[in-house]
Amino acid sequence: MSKGTALPDILPASVLAADTPSYDVVVVGFGIAGGCAALEAARDGARVLLLERAAVHGGTSSMSGGHFYLGGGTVVQRATGQEDSVEEMYKYLVAVSKQPEHDKIRAYCEGSVEHCDWLEALGFEFERSYYPEKAVIQPGTEGLMYTGNEKVWPFKEQAVPAPRGHKVPVPGDTEGTRMVMDLLRDRVEEAGVEVRYETGATNLVVDEAGAVAGLAWKSFDDTGLVRAPSVIIAAGGFVMNADMVAEHTPRLAENPWTLGSTYDDGLGIRLGASVGGELKHMDEPFITAxxxxxxxxxxxxxxxxxxxxxxxxxxxxxxxxxxxxxxxxxxxxxxxxxxxxxxxxxxxxxxxxxxxxxxxxxxxxxxxxxxxxxxxxxxxxxxxxxxxxxxxxxxxxxxxxxxxxxxxxxLRLGKAIYAGFTLGGLRVTVDGQVQRPDGSVVAGLYAAGACASNLAQDGKGYCSGTQLGEGSFFGRRAGAAAARARSSVSFSA
The missing domain is CATH 3.90.700.10 (Succinate dehydrogenase/fumarate reductase flavoprotein, catalytic domain)
Structure with missing residues (x-):
C-alpha cells in the first residue's frame, strides 16, 4: 500500500482524558456539505465544532460553477413556467444513476422544493428567469437552465424533461458559489458553531464497541483530541491524491486539469475506511471537455x-x-x-x-x-x-x-483540455451514517459531500449542480441525524 492510500491509525477511547474538550457533533470540512451539516446540527440544539484544514471556508465548493440541481416544482420553476414534479425528477435520476439507491433519490426529490427554499433563506434568491440555450453555464444571472441529459435519448423517453439547474444570481461561474459560502459562514457563526481553521482531523477515536467517540486533530505543530459521539466527515474527494487516482480512476491521471482544492486528497474517505466504512463507485470520474x-x-x-x-x-x-x-x-x-x-x-x-x-x-x-x-x-x-x-x-x-x-x-485525450473530479466515496445511509460492507453502520460516524456516495451517478449520467445540490441536502440530513443521536449517547470513555 502506497503512502497516499494508507489508512490512518485508529485510536482507542482510552486516549480521551477526563478534561478532553467535548462536543455533541464534530464536522470535518467546511465546504457546502460540512457547512450545511454544522448549521443544521446547531439549529437542532447540538454543540458543534467545525474543523477546516484551509485558512478560509469554502473548499472545492467555492470553485464550482454555481449550479444546484433542484426540482419537483421549485419556486424558480413555477415562476418561469417550467413544469416539473417529484415523480418525474425521481424517474430521471433513477434512469441516469449507475446503481440507483432509491431511498436516497426519493428523499432528494421529495425534499428538493423545501431545500431550495432553505438555501434561499441563507440570504439570497435564485433569479426567477430561464435560460433556454444549450450551454455549460448561463452567461448572465439567469436562474434556471437544463444542466443534464433530460432532453437526451433515452432519458427523454423515461421521464418528462424539465430544467433543474438553479444558478446563483451572479454572472460567471465561481463567484456565485463563493457568495453562498459566505452566507453559509455567516449563518454558521450566528448558530453558535465553533469554527477552527487551519485545523484538520488526523485519526478517529473508537470505543471498545466499535463506535466513534471523537477524533485527533492537528494545526501546524499543535495536536489535540476532541470527544464527540457524532463525527461528520465532509472533507471532499480524492482528485488531488495521485496514488488514489492511479488506483481507482487512472483516466484522471492523464488529465491536465483537475477540479479540486489542495485538500481533495481523500483523507476523509480514508478516515472512514479506517474504521470499516465501505467505499463505493470509486472508479467513477467526472471528466469533460x-x-x-x-x-x-x-x-x-x-x-x-x-x-x-x-x-x-x-x-x-x-x-x-x-x-x-x-x-x-x-x-x-x-x-x-x-x-x-x-x-x-x-x-x-x-x-x-x-x-x-x-x-x-x-x-x-x-x-x-x-x-x-x-x-x-x-x-x-x-x-x-x-x-x-x-x-x-x-x-x-x-x-x-x-x-x-x-x-x-x-477531442483526443491529451489534445483537448479535459477537466475532471472524482465521484466515489463512503457508503452511507440516507441520513449519512457510514456503512460497512455488510450494511451495518459505524456508530457515531457520518459522511456527506464528495467523500460520500449518495446519488451514485456515473460520468455519463452526471448533471451539473449535483455536487452542490446533494452535498448541501445530504449534509443537512447528516447534521440533523447526528444532532438527534446525541441524546442517546454517553460521553463516557
Missing part, C-alpha cells in the same frame, strides 16, 4: 478513430466525454461543415484544421479511407428529414453537413 458553446457545433458529428459516430452529439458534455474515453486510444473528432461552424472564444476543444474534401480530411487524420464519407452520407440523409435512427439526436440539433470546407476539432 465540452464541445459547446457555441451550440451550433452540436449539429456536427463526433467520430472515433474508425470514422464512425458513437454518441448523440446533443448529450450533456460529460456524457459525450465519457464515451470518448471508451474509444480506441480515447480518440475522437468533431466534424462541422462551413455552414454550421462557429469558433468559441476559449476553446477547450482545439481546431485542427479545415479540409476542402472529405478524402483530404480522412487522409490528414489517418482515418480509414471512405469511413467518414460513409458516416456523413448516412447522417446527412436522415438529418435532412429531422431524424437520427442511430443515436436519436434531438431534431433541433440535426442539420446536414454537406458544404465544404469541413472543420475538425480535436
Amino acid at each position: 465540452p464541445i459547446y458553446p457555441p451550440s451550433a457545433l452540436i449539429t456536427g458529428i463526433v467520430v472515433n478513430a474508425e470514422g464512425e459516430r458513437f454518441v448523440a452529439e446533443d448529450s450533456y458534455h460529460s456524457r459525450t466525454s465519457q464515451f470518448v474515453m471508451e474509444q480506441t486510444d480515447s480518440t475522437a473528432y468533431l466534424i462541422v461543415d462551413s455552414e454550421h461552424v462557429e469558433y468559441p472564444k476559449f476553446p477547450l476543444v482545439p481546431l485542427i484544421d479545415g479540409y476542402e474534401t472529405i478524402d483530404e480530411l480522412e487522409d490528414a487524420l489517418s482515418l480509414p479511407a471512405g469511413s467518414v464519407a460513409k458516416t456523413l452520407e448516412r447522417y446527412n440523409e436522415y438529418a435532412a428529414r429531422g431524424e437520427d435512427p442511430d443515436f436519436h439526436k434531438g431534431a433541433e440539433w440535426l442539420a446536414p453537413q454537406t458544404t465544404g470546407p469541413w472543420a475538425v476539432f480535436d
